Amino acid sequence: MAEVISQTEIGPDLYKLKISARIPQAPAEGVAAPGRFCHLQVRQPESWDPLLRRPLSIYNAEGYNPELTAETDRETDFETGHETDHGTDHGTNNERAHKTIRNTDDETDHKAFHKTDHETDQLEFVYQIRGRGTRLLSQFQAGEQIDCMGPLGSGFTLDFRGSSIILLGGGLGIAPLYFLARKLAANNDLQVYLGASSADLLEPLAADFARLDLRLTLATDDGSLGRVGTVFDAFREDFTEKFQEGKNSQQSDYIFACGPVPLLHSLQKYMTANNLPGEFSLEKRMACGSGVCLSCVCQTAKGNQRVCYEGPVLPAREVIFNGC
């Protein structure tokens, strides 16, 4: 069980939920890494309706695996806004954060719980009310218990240093990129493109990014904030120029993106044409979150992949969007 620390409405039907959850501390056992998600139970314990959990990607985390925390020497503490020192450099994490579930309300003995000690961790999620499940989620108040399973799935590659990295987020697809931006900003050249329909949605989603050491470009469909058009339009404008100047060849550009399928599909075509590597975080209707039911599969060059298990983050070039 996790406890709700705060539930804040930060925009139109847009919420930031902060919980404290017991996350195992052993490496690769349920660590809260960028790109991973938690599966939250929105119904009351005595009810079976709505039946399924709701997956939310991790927006931010504190007090998780120290190896990951040490990626940046100095960073802003997300709660207080004060800069904090995170101590010595433990090196980079060379593998994508692993799957493995390890946190439910259950008292039942549990392999992972035996292997490791726990400490209280804080996880943040940003979500928008889209239906019954998210509406019920928005009604959880500080101090209430919430059944949070996770962190689950496979996250973003994090072993970058001195690289030129581009983040593209459209709409609520911005949410999983904040934690990633925090991890990568200190040691890499980070260019972040964030877009949404209009300013009232984009402003709260982009606010935390503005406090990090990165270059931020905003775009809205209606032009109410930043450039007019999609985040892909903005990115393409900037980079087509860059590629024409022949600056790309010696750079180690890498792209991370999350957003609506049409956005990712356009981006994928552009990345293929310009030989740009990267990763996409995908969203699918999901049931189990633990890899057993095959509800959330996505077609890829390697055959069907489970968004909850091999994903949500998959190599950009492998995803087949027509079947996704």
Added chain:
Amino acid sequence: MAADNSQRERADNPRINHNIDLTTALGALQLNNPVLTASGTCGFGRELAEIYELSELGALIVKGITVEPRSGNPSPRIAETPAGMLNSIGLENPGLEGFIREELPWLAEVKPPVLANISGHSISDFSRLAEGLADREEIAGLEVNVSCPNIGAGGLAFGTDPEMVARVTEAVRDYYSGFILIKLTPAVGDILAVAQAARDAGADALTVCNTMPGIDIDVETQASVLGNTYGGLSGPALQPIALKLVYQLAQADILPILGGGGIMSGRDAIKFFLAGARAVSVGTATLLNPLAPVKIKNEIIDYLEEQNCSSLEEIIGRAL
């Protein structure tokens, strides 16, 4: 390392020292405890084995296989319905050869009995699957799916016709001498006729029941939610329907019954035992919490202790 863990689990789990006899049997298939995973909700056991010791389970019924590999149905594959869900996964599976090559070596290491679930579009598909799995010591038996709502030809159509159920069962029995479960559909007029046909054709036990065909419609798009239009209903919404079929079949005493349909808790499982099931399969509950089968097993123990029962056997069929 594994031994260490299991010892620790033993020490930490108070229910390990209970005095309740949980053993049961489905015909010749002996089970250490009555809680099984339902096919399609536990993959081939690998993911759940990362979370708990599979020896907690009475048996595993692994993901349904077909002769040829299948990539499954288009998305969306699930829809949430009142206290339930529809799925139309479409039997995504590696096919018979893939199963034998990729999954059987792993399943050989799994401690509790493993039942393979087989599906087909034709009688000859079932024959080929039974032949391919005959003499495979890695598995303790076959669950024959004559009731999948999510594949075109065959599937559910077989399960609603006693004559077809008999022919499928015979086809499997011709090649497979081991334990055979026939998984029945709730979408049937006369369940007794179907069950008798399965028994007469050589089945050992019945799984009661599969999902109930259903549909959900999105009022915004004004179209079916599921990529494959129809799906199978599971979860608490299905429970009274499944329970009634178990009760009805147990009264007729045709074959031993593996009961299941929306079992979410130990008390739900108890209802199925009271209705005459000799074991239960847990499916949708695992999709909400992968530990559900273990939790349900522990709650069954709690109930039996409360009732001053020394064995599961004592309550089976008590409501009949």
